Amino acid sequence: MGGAFVAAAVLARLGGRIGLPTIPLFILAGILLGPHxxxxxxLEDPHDLEMLSALGLVLLLFYLGLEFHMEDLRTGGRKMIVAGSLYLVLNVGAGLAFGFGLGWGTEEALVLAGxxxxxxxxxxxKVLVDLGRIGNPETRPILGIIVVEDIFLALYLAALQPVLSGADGLGAMAADMAKAFGFLVALALLARFGTRVIGRLFAIKDDELLVISFLGAAVFVSGVAERFGVADAIAAFMVGLILGNTGAGERIRELVHPLRDAFAAIFFFGFGLSIDPGDLRAVVxxxxxxxxxxxxxxxxxxxITARVYGFGPAPTxxxxxxxxxxxxxxxILATMAAAAGLDARLSPFIAGYVLVLAVVAPLVAGRSHWLARILPGGPPEAARA
Structure with a gap:
C-alpha cells in the first residue's frame, strides 16, 4: 500500500509539471508496477488491494453525493434538463450502438453505453478550475449536464446490476430490479424527508467522531446495498446526498476530501494493476x-446546448x-464487468479509452479556441475562449 501511494504520488507530480490530470497517471503507475x-x-495479485480499492470507489461517489444538491435541478430549470437529456441520448445511444456493433454481447453493449x-x-x-472558467456563462450548463448525468447514473447502475449479476430468467431479473429500485427509493425518501432527523444524528462537534460516523454510514449502507443488488458506489452516492444537505454537510466535505483523494488514488492504481498492456493491442x-x-x-x-442557451462559438x-x-x-463499470465475468476485452478497452481521453481532453479543452474559429459565427468571439 505504501508503494502504491509513493508510485502514484511520484508519477502525479511529474505529470503535474506538464499539466496532465492525475487519474491516467495513477492507472499508469499500477500498470508499470503490476505483474504484466x-x-x-x-503486487503479484491485484486482489490484494481489492478492499482498499472498494473503499476508494465508495469515497469517490460519497463525495460526489455531498456536492450534489436537489436545488441545482430546481434552479437550473427546463434548459438544464433539456441539455443534459439530449447529451445523454446522443452519447449513451451512440455508445449502445457501438457496443452492439462490436458484437461482444448484450451485457457488454450495455456496459459500453455507460x-x-x-x-x-x-x-x-478540475478542467474548469484549472482554466479559470468557473465564472464563464457556459459553465452553468456544463455543470447542469453533469448533474443530469449523475441522476441518470444512479438509475442506470441500479438497473444494470441485476442484469450483470446473471439472474435466472426474466422473472428473477425483474424481482432483482424491483428490490434494487426499492432500496434506492427508500434512500431517496430518506434524502427528501429525513434530512432533519439525520442532521441531528450528525450534529457532532468533535471532528474525530464525525469522521468515524460518516465513514461508518457510507461504508455500512454500501455493504447493505450490495445485499439488495444495488452497486455499492451508487449507495455511497445516496448517503453523500443525504448528509450533504444536513447542517454538517460542509464540515463533512472538508473532512472527507483528503480521504477521498488518497483512496481514490488506490482505486485507480488497483485498476492499473489488473491491466495487461499486451491486451491493449487487441483493442486499438x-x-x-x-x-x-x-x-x-x-x-x-x-x-445543441449552444442553441438551447443562445451561445456563440467560444462557449459552444x-x-x-x-x-x-x-x-x-x-x-466503475469496468470493475462491475470484471466481477460479472464479461468479455475479457472490456477491461483493456476501457483502460485504453479512459487513458487517452483523460490525457487528451484537458489539453483539447485548453485549446478550444481553435475549434471556435471554425464554428458558425467564428473568429470575433473565438478570441475570448
Whole structure:
C-alpha cells in the first residue's frame, strides 16, 4: 500500500509539471508496477488491494453525493434538463450502438453505453478550475449536464446490476430490479424527508467522531446495498446526498476530501494493476473508433446546448471540449464487468479509452479556441475562449 501511494504520488507530480490530470497517471503507475509488465513487481495479485480499492470507489461517489444538491435541478430549470437529456441520448445511444456493433454481447453493449455516455465529473470540474472558467456563462450548463448525468447514473447502475449479476430468467431479473429500485427509493425518501432527523444524528462537534460516523454510514449502507443488488458506489452516492444537505454537510466535505483523494488514488492504481498492456493491442481499433464517436457526439451535443442557451462559438467550443473526459464512472463499470465475468476485452478497452481521453481532453479543452474559429459565427468571439 505504501508503494502504491509513493508510485502514484511520484508519477502525479511529474505529470503535474506538464499539466496532465492525475487519474491516467495513477492507472499508469499500477500498470508499470503490476505483474504484466517487465521490471519490479509491487503486487503479484491485484486482489490484494481489492478492499482498499472498494473503499476508494465508495469515497469517490460519497463525495460526489455531498456536492450534489436537489436545488441545482430546481434552479437550473427546463434548459438544464433539456441539455443534459439530449447529451445523454446522443452519447449513451451512440455508445449502445457501438457496443452492439462490436458484437461482444448484450451485457457488454450495455456496459459500453455507460462508458461512452457519461463524462468524468472529477476531470471536468478540475478542467474548469484549472482554466479559470468557473465564472464563464457556459459553465452553468456544463455543470447542469453533469448533474443530469449523475441522476441518470444512479438509475442506470441500479438497473444494470441485476442484469450483470446473471439472474435466472426474466422473472428473477425483474424481482432483482424491483428490490434494487426499492432500496434506492427508500434512500431517496430518506434524502427528501429525513434530512432533519439525520442532521441531528450528525450534529457532532468533535471532528474525530464525525469522521468515524460518516465513514461508518457510507461504508455500512454500501455493504447493505450490495445485499439488495444495488452497486455499492451508487449507495455511497445516496448517503453523500443525504448528509450533504444536513447542517454538517460542509464540515463533512472538508473532512472527507483528503480521504477521498488518497483512496481514490488506490482505486485507480488497483485498476492499473489488473491491466495487461499486451491486451491493449487487441483493442486499438475499437478504442480509436470509440474516440471518434465520442468527439463527434460531444461536438453535436455542444452545438445543441449552444442553441438551447443562445451561445456563440467560444462557449459552444468550451462545452463540446470540456465534457470530453471519461474517468471514474467508466472504471466503475469496468470493475462491475470484471466481477460479472464479461468479455475479457472490456477491461483493456476501457483502460485504453479512459487513458487517452483523460490525457487528451484537458489539453483539447485548453485549446478550444481553435475549434471556435471554425464554428458558425467564428473568429470575433473565438478570441475570448
Amino acid at each position: 509488465t517487465p521490471g519490479y513487481v509491487l 462508458v461512452l455516455g457519461i463524462s468524468s465529473s472529477a476531470i471536468v470540474t 481499433g475499437p478504442v480509436l473508433i470509440a474516440l471518434a464517436i465520442t468527439v463527434a457526439m460531444n461536438l453535436l451535443a455542444g452545438l 467550443a468550451n462545452v463540446a471540449t470540456t465534457l470530453l473526459a471519461r474517468g471514474e464512472f467508466a472504471l
